[in-house]
Amino acid sequence: MDVGGKPAPKTRKTSWKKDPAAVKEDILEVATIAFAAHGLSGANINEIAAKTETSKRMIYYYFGDKEGLYCQVLERVYASLRSSEDKLNVAGLDPVAALRRLVHATFDAHSNAPHFIRLVMIENIHNADYLRKSEIVPQLNRSIIVKLEEVCARGKAAGQFREGANALQLHWLISAFSFYNVSNKATFSASFGGALFGRPAQEQLKAQVADMVLAAVVIGYDPVAWGADQSD
Template sequence: MNGSADSPANSRKTSWKKDPEAVKENILAIATEEFAAHGLSGANINEIARKTSTSKRMIYYYFGDKEGLYCAVLEGVYSALRRSEDLLDVAGLEPVQALRRLVESTFDTHANAPHFIRLVMIENIHNGDYLRKSDIVPKLNRSIIDKLEEVCARGKAMGLFRDGADALQLHWLISSFSFYNVSNKATFSASFGTSIYSKSQQSILKARTTDMILAAVVIGYEPKSWN
């Protein structure tokens, strides 16, 4: 016996036909939460399907299998992070201010992207195997290196930056401070309390992170937040 016209199954079929892209976005949004919470092995496709406006069959139709969905989730969180960086227009800023803006923005973006941090931690457990399958992420990640290279080139040309200033090394340093602030929040809080995660303390940490990066790169820079 077929379901009624307004049954959940029929409603899902209608949504697939009307707006398949919205269905895919819904699947990815729920899957991002599930994979971030439970990892690749712990996330359950049946649970993802139950929370979405579609079905397990349609998840497989769009993404192939569970690993395909996980890869799509990884690409999605990297895309979101890089889009926020791409919106930063630093070309019109003088080099020191441009680098400051990039450091501060990275710190804030990571703080506001806990799912991204969790998924990167999970992917590191898998030795980056699934990330290597992506043709999209390497291209996405290139944009922030290009931006830092442009800032470094201008800074050196103006005699403001040290000759050894390197875009890839800078990205590693900036990401390290910003990532650890989120990735180790639970264990750090368990060991030392949560005071460092208050709004005022986070503001100080961001300022000191920025100072340390600028002091390493900018000739004669005197850190201000440590006074």
């Protein structure tokens, strides 16, 4: 507040001239929330600009247009999810333990990334038209397949995994369980109640998902996570 008792003018959070990377990241962060909530058509560039304390002109300077901003938001959320998986070192683990850890990590990563889930759902409405334009996302997604291929190869060599164990199929299975847990939370809860979404029940579901994936590829695997209490 100034000496005249009037509020001091609001200053920008960051200066595009002094720190353009910070401004760009701020725009992407706000745009992620906007696109996840309203989709590509519903998100408003003027509202995004106001919340980032920048300008529509500056957003277009960095991203070209609204679709360019949306594409970079997609790349950013994919990069964030893959980064959490890449940090997981399973090379020194027994193949069965390594696969279990990868399942648990993917389940948790999806649970912690609701914006990613919503944006993927929105992009599927667009038939992945914008994702196909990205040269970055296929490279990002390759990393988890490579990690699963390595685990499968070690499991087969040790005589623990079935010869038909396939990294891409495993990724599909793991992603399907993990994605549905977040994407359909609202409708599932409305239909059947929210008992499965409390912390104890989520931990139990995560263990059961790992059991189902392991049972599909590990020779003689005996599931251990079934039958426990699933209440909140």
